[in-house]
Amino acid sequence: MEAIAFAIEALVFILTVGSGVFALYIVVDLMQLRKANRGPVYKGGIGQWSWAAHRITGVGLLAFLFGHIVDTFGVGVGPELYDQTIHLYQQWWFKPFEVLLVAATIYHAINGVRIILFDFWPNLALKQKSFAYAELVLFAIAFLPAGFFMMRQAVEASPFA
Amino acid sequence: MQVTLRVQRFNPEHDTDPHFESYTIDADAMDRILDCLHQVKWYRDSSLALRRSCAHGICGSDAMVINGVNALACKVLVKDVKQPITVEPIRGLPLTKDLVVDMDPFFSGYLAVKPWLIADDAEPEPERERIQSAAERERFDDTTKCILCAACTTSCPIFWSDQEYVGPAAIVGAHRFIFDSRDAGGRERIEILSGKNGAFKCRTAFNCTAACPRGIEVTKAIQEVKQAALFGSF
Numbered sequence: 512m513e514a515i516a517f518a519i520e521a522l523v524f525i526l527t528v529g530s531g532v533f534a535l536y537i538v539v540d541l542m543q544l545r546k547a548n549r550g551p552v553y554k555g556g557i558g559q560w561s562w563a564a565h566r567i568t569g570v571g572l573l574a575f576l577f578g579h580i581v582d583t584f585g586v587g588v589g590p591e592l593y594d595q596t597i598h599l600y601q602q603w604w605f606k607p608f609e610v611l612l613v614a615a616t617i618y619h620a621i622n623g624v625r626i627i628l629f630d631f632w633p634n635l636a637l638k639q640k641s642f643a644y645a646e647l648v649l650f651a652i653a654f655l656p657a658g659f660f661m662m663r664q665a666v667e668a669s670p671f672a
Numbered sequence: 673m674q675v676t677l678r679v680q681r682f683n684p685e686h687d688t689d690p691h692f693e694s695y696t697i698d699a700d701a702m703d704r705i706l707d708c709l710h711q712v713k714w715y716r717d718s719s720l721a722l723r724r725s726c727a728h729g730i731c732g733s734d735a736m737v738i739n740g741v742n743a744l745a746c747k748v749l750v751k752d753v754k755q756p757i758t759v760e761p762i763r764g765l766p767l768t769k770d771l772v773v774d775m776d777p778f779f780s781g782y783l784a785v786k787p788w789l790i791a792d793d794a795e796p797e798p799e800r801e802r803i804q805s806a807a808e809r810e811r812f813d814d815t816t817k818c819i820l821c822a823a824c825t826t827s828c829p830i831f832w833s834d835q836e837y838v839g840p841a842a843i844v845g846a847h848r849f850i851f852d853s854r855d856a857g858g859r860e861r862i863e864i865l866s867g868k869n870g871a872f873k874c875r876t877a878f879n880c881t882a883a884c885p886r887g888i889e890v891t892k893a894i895q896e897v898k899q900a901a902l903f904g905s906f
Binding site: 541542551552553554555556557558559561562563565626629630631633634636637639 | 737739740741758763827829832833875876877878879881882889891892895896898899
């Protein structure tokens with residue numbers, strides 16, 4: 512049972528982190544120009560970086576969602592398997608990844624709303640930089656407290672505490 | 673003053689990959705990057721290939737990546753950029769030689785949206801010019817400024833990865849006619865731009881708006897076209 516739980520969590524972990532890193536690679540590669548004439552990264556504005564972050568968090572979240580379906584599926588087998596699988600999330604060294612997941616979710620949500628606003632009110636595009644910075648402030652307000660408490664928990668549970 | 677230029681060079685006859693070459697030249701702070709490139713071409717290495725025509729920001733021939741961003745070489749002054757000044761060809765289009773790229777994919781995207789006046793066939797041919805109010809003209813004023821330099825399209829991350837996308841310049845060209853009260857081809861163009869290579873490929877990265885040497889609000893125009901496609905509001 513333990514081995515299956517471990518295998519499931521390893522799958523979720525590798526799938527999520529792997530896809531995130533892969534998306535990061537592709538987006539950076541694209542901004543440097545794939546194929547023959549590779550150059551330095553294009554120095555676009557905050558809009559370009561928001562786009563890149565939206566892509567990377569999007570791919571990571573989608574991969575996590577698939578993994579999450581797999582680990583929740585364990586409930587069908589029995590509560591023991593599910594509990595053991597979820598046990599991974601309680602590990603202190605896993606917390607930073609959970610913090611990343613929270614950050615990606617909050618960012619992707621707020622940025623998505625920003626993009627939708629431009630879709631419905633094209634005139635807002637004239638103020639796109641203000642919107643992008645306001646979004647970063649909103650992100651900080653929503654994420655930093657959550658990140659702080661989660662990380663504090665992780666540090667307390669770690670052998671370094 | 674001494675100016676150092678790092679220019680991307682590529683000769684298809686004997687290079688497999690492009691490389692950078694540095695040139696230190698004498699230039700004035702008020703010189704344009706185009707003047708610096710002329711210095712190199714005229715006095716240092718005549719084999720340097722670049723496109724330029726009017727040299728005054730009207731023809732749109734000399735769009736290039738200057739210190740990492742798209743601009744017209746004839747509209748950027750030496751005093752406004754950090755040294756060494758890195759000059760690369762615009763991205764996403766096949767490289768022909770040095771700073772010259774093959775503009776065909778760019779123009780085929782532009783042609784796809786039928787950027788010309790389409791008259792209403794049902795109406796009899798007018799005996800005098802088609803009258804338009806100042807407000808009706810104002811509606812598409814911004815997008816008439818386009819000079820087809822490709823600075824917007826080649827700054828677009830979506831276009832870098834997929835040259836089938838018609839690109840910002842084509843959508844700007846379509847916007848100019850879709851919102852023109854004299855034009856009857858709006859529905860036709862909207863249909864083309866609703867397709868998979870049309871306006872909805874835009875992910876609002878805003879690189880195009882920042883790159884436009886004419887100050888066109890490119891992303892806003894694209895958003896208006898998307899709205900027109902969704903709600904038929906044009």
